[in-house]
Amino acid sequence: MKNITVKPNREFSPTNKPSPVMSLYDSKKNVYYQPTSATYTQGGQTMVLKYPNGSVAKITILPKKKYLKLTLQSLSPRNGIDVIQWGNYHTNITNLMGEIIGVARDTSKTVNYAIGMLALNDKTISGLAETIGDAAPFQYIIHSPDAKRFPLPKDLHEGQIFTLGGDGISDVAFYAHKEPWYRIMYGNAALVDKKGQISIAYQSRDRSFEREINFSLMPLMAANKPNHIQVQPLPVDYIGSSVALWGSPDSIALLDVIQEIVLAEKLPHPTINGKWIKDPAAFVPDALTSGNLNDSIISYTSRLGFKTISLYDQGFLKADRGNNGYIDGRNFEKKPIKLTNGNISHKEFSDMAAKHGITIGRTPITNSLAPGTMDASPSPSDSLCYQQKRLLVKSISATDTVILVDDPTHLNEIASWEGHCADLNMIKIGKELIHYMGVSKDKPYRLLNVKRGYWKTTPSNHANRDTIYKLQVTVNYGYDGLIPNMQLQDKIAEHFAEICKINGLAYYDFDGQEFLFNNGHGYYSTKRFFGKMFEKAKQLDVPYIRFTGATLSEGSWHYQSIWNVGGGKNLYDAETREWGSTTSQGKDLRDVTYANYFPVGMGGNFPINAKSKVEEYEHIQAISVGVGTTYSLKINQKDVESCPQKDAIFKAIRTWEDARAANAFPIWVKNQLSDPAQSFHLESVDANNWNLYKTGRDGSNKKMFVKLKRAKGY
Numbered sequence: 001m002k003n004i005t006v007k008p009n010r011e012f013s014p015t016n017k018p019s020p021v022m023s024l025y026d027s028k029k030n031v032y033y034q035p036t037s038a039t040y041t042q043g044g045q046t047m048v049l050k051y052p053n054g055s056v057a058k059i060t061i062l063p064k065k066k067y068l069k070l071t072l073q074s075l076s077p078r079n080g081i082d083v084i085q086w087g088n089y090h091t092n093i094t095n096l097m098g099e100i101i102g103v104a105r106d107t108s109k110t111v112n113y114a115i116g117m118l119a120l121n122d123k124t125i126s127g128l129a130e131t132i133g134d135a136a137p138f139q140y141i142i143h144s145p146d147a148k149r150f151p152l153p154k155d156l157h158e159g160q161i162f163t164l165g166g167d168g169i170s171d172v173a174f175y176a177h178k179e180p181w182y183r184i185m186y187g188n189a190a191l192v193d194k195k196g197q198i199s200i201a202y203q204s205r206d207r208s209f210e211r212e213i214n215f216s217l218m219p220l221m222a223a224n225k226p227n228h229i230q231v232q233p234l235p236v237d238y239i240g241s242s243v244a245l246w247g248s249p250d251s252i253a254l255l256d257v258i259q260e261i262v263l264a265e266k267l268p269h270p271t272i273n274g275k276w277i278k279d280p281a282a283f284v285p286d287a288l289t290s291g292n293l294n295d296s297i298i299s300y301t302s303r304l305g306f307k308t309i310s311l312y313d314q315g316f317l318k319a320d321r322g323n324n325g326y327i328d329g330r331n332f333e334k335k336p337i338k339l340t341n342g343n344i345s346h347k348e349f350s351d352m353a354a355k356h357g358i359t360i361g362r363t364p365i366t367n368s369l370a371p372g373t374m375d376a377s378p379s380p381s382d383s384l385c386y387q388q389k390r391l392l393v394k395s396i397s398a399t400d401t402v403i404l405v406d407d408p409t410h411l412n413e414i415a416s417w418e419g420h421c422a423d424l425n426m427i428k429i430g431k432e433l434i435h436y437m438g439v440s441k442d443k444p445y446r447l448l449n450v451k452r453g454y455w456k457t458t459p460s461n462h463a464n465r466d467t468i469y470k471l472q473v474t475v476n477y478g479y480d481g482l483i484p485n486m487q488l489q490d491k492i493a494e495h496f497a498e499i500c501k502i503n504g505l506a507y508y509d510f511d512g513q514e515f516l517f518n519n520g521h522g523y524y525s526t527k528r529f530f531g532k533m534f535e536k537a538k539q540l541d542v543p544y545i546r547f548t549g550a551t552l553s554e555g556s557w558h559y560q561s562i563w564n565v566g567g568g569k570n571l572y573d574a575e576t577r578e579w580g581s582t583t584s585q586g587k588d589l590r591d592v593t594y595a596n597y598f599p600v601g602m603g604g605n606f607p608i609n610a611k612s613k614v615e616e617y618e619h620i621q622a623i624s625v626g627v628g629t630t631y632s633l634k635i636n637q638k639d640v641e642s643c644p645q646k647d648a649i650f651k652a653i654r655t656w657e658d659a660r661a662a663n664a665f666p667i668w669v670k671n672q673l674s675d676p677a678q679s680f681h682l683e684s685v686d687a688n689n690w691n692l693y694k695t696g697r698d699g700s701n702k703k704m705f706v707k708l709k710r711a712k713g714y
Helices: 250-266 297-304 346-354 484-501 513-517 522-539 583-596 615-627 639-642 646-661 667-673
Strands: 023-028 032-033 037-041 046-049 056-063 068-076 082-092 096-098 103-106 114-121 124-126 139-142 184-185 190-192 199-204 209-215 227-231 242-248 286-290 308-310 359-364 386-391 426-429 432-435 467-471 505-512 545-547 600-605 629-636 679-686 688-693 701-710
Touching: 023 056, 023 583, 037 184, 056 346, 068 082, 068 646, 082 114, 082 242, 096 190, 096 583, 103 190, 103 250, 114 124, 114 199, 124 522, 124 679, 184 308, 184 522, 184 583, 227 386, 242 250, 286 297, 297 308, 297 639, 308 505, 346 484, 359 615, 386 615, 426 545, 484 505, 484 522, 513 522, 513 688, 583 615, 600 615, 615 629, 615 646, 615 667, 629 639
Parallel strands: 286 308, 286 629, 308 359, 359 505, 505 545, 600 629
Antiparallel strands: 023 032, 023 082, 037 046, 046 056, 056 068, 068 242, 082 199, 096 103, 103 114, 114 242, 124 199, 139 184, 190 199, 209 227, 386 467, 426 432, 426 467, 679 688, 688 701
């Protein structure tokens, strides 16, 4: 793997670590097979690989202008192979690992090169074939991005794994290490060896048969220990799995190479103002409401140059197909948006916002089916995801609490890997939900602590040999719900598109986004969910649905434009000017997003109040533009009106946002802006030109720094 744009060519393939084009994996035996021979036919652009288990693979390798397209055409005989893996492709790059999309990056001026992969279809997902549940463990790994600047302590070594911090429940407490060599991991498409060298991999699975896994997204944490789940079979196979393998100067990789692959292979390519959502010029903060007084919120958002209002003060939007997408009633009779002169519906508010080119949005609990909604209760759907399926040994009446089961295996586990919330531990028989805690050790096996007619379902008679489903669930704290199976999840995704069409929404903050992993299909499930939502939205003529969420994965990377999770001093502290003064969340998320060519979020932050000063927001905007971030500006109308510098703050933010959208900041200027120790002031000359000044922290000592102008094509 060579960089041929420099002389002499720089070699990136370690001589002592050959990279298999494709590995085979037998999950029952937990064994990988590497190819023992390869033959390539130039005319057919086909490589034939032979393996020690007797399998033979045929792969087409198509050279494109900026990448290689690899596609698995056949594998025969299979001989127990249920997963194929592209790679690992080993590099000698030791700088940045993009574990979500699979990229090894050297961002130094002397090297400036990146090598990466992209999946070219949904059946192909990032990471290792051995990944349980197709979603990599959420944990820390030891890796120094620069061994000279950040040498590892003697008691640590590259690739060492550590659990997250906290109690396993509070997501803020997960982020527990500010040291630069603690790298939080949101995937495993890129990993490091003991030398810190980065390798990349993608995989594809035969999903056509039922298999049992023992899954947790945070398996090292006692509060989130793995649960056994029988994974639903789907008609999805690895034949046809395809990846793009690319290498490029890192400085041009995103917009010149990755975007080229996305467009050429017809991958999701959502745009904002005509620009790809990954283009830093398309990054823009959002307004985040509080206080539910909205007379001036649209005006504020317009003056700021923002495009979206997140109605966070409206609470969770629960997926309920029973309303057919009419979240305020069939005639929009509900009026939850408060104005001084009378409350209005989402549709009325969205119509008002649209006149200013602004969209509105809500915070759903992703695929959680909450109690009281159509698919959960009082008449639960027959398309729910279950952890275990058992049989009733003896018929029961509507009042019996002695429930005998044929097999107690895993029924003592408290439902869901996340939080293990006791009140969500339930089974479904027919249309009845039944709560229980535990199972007897000896025959006849009996469920313990039984409560009939749970979640207001109707207690009923059930016959001997009726099926018992131990349901897969979410977690407490307002997220309470059941997990749908894949077909019902498809319908939930379409439901969110219908909500947008009917109510004028075009933004979602998908809280509980990790629930998409709960069915055992991991990143494939995520890709399918967002793919279905956007496919339905296109049918309904709904423009791009901008969204953030509780996590970021390879499944959402193409669709998701922002990642404003958490907030306050956990993300970026504008007073102390550091990435997370209370936890390491700001540092950790910045590491992840930057390495994966994604904008880091500053969360819900920087509320305007009586004490706010314009210099604070000049600094926030300088960091936002310099680093490449978005944030959700907390806006409470009463607090904003109490601010003497309100108008100056609006003007300053708008000036920076106009210049950002014009792509007016060269990379060398962004490097200066990203330094928290410096302070800047930006003035508009006209619609295409700006003057950037360096100042003291209080805005004094203004000195001309550079003249900026609108970039061509923007």
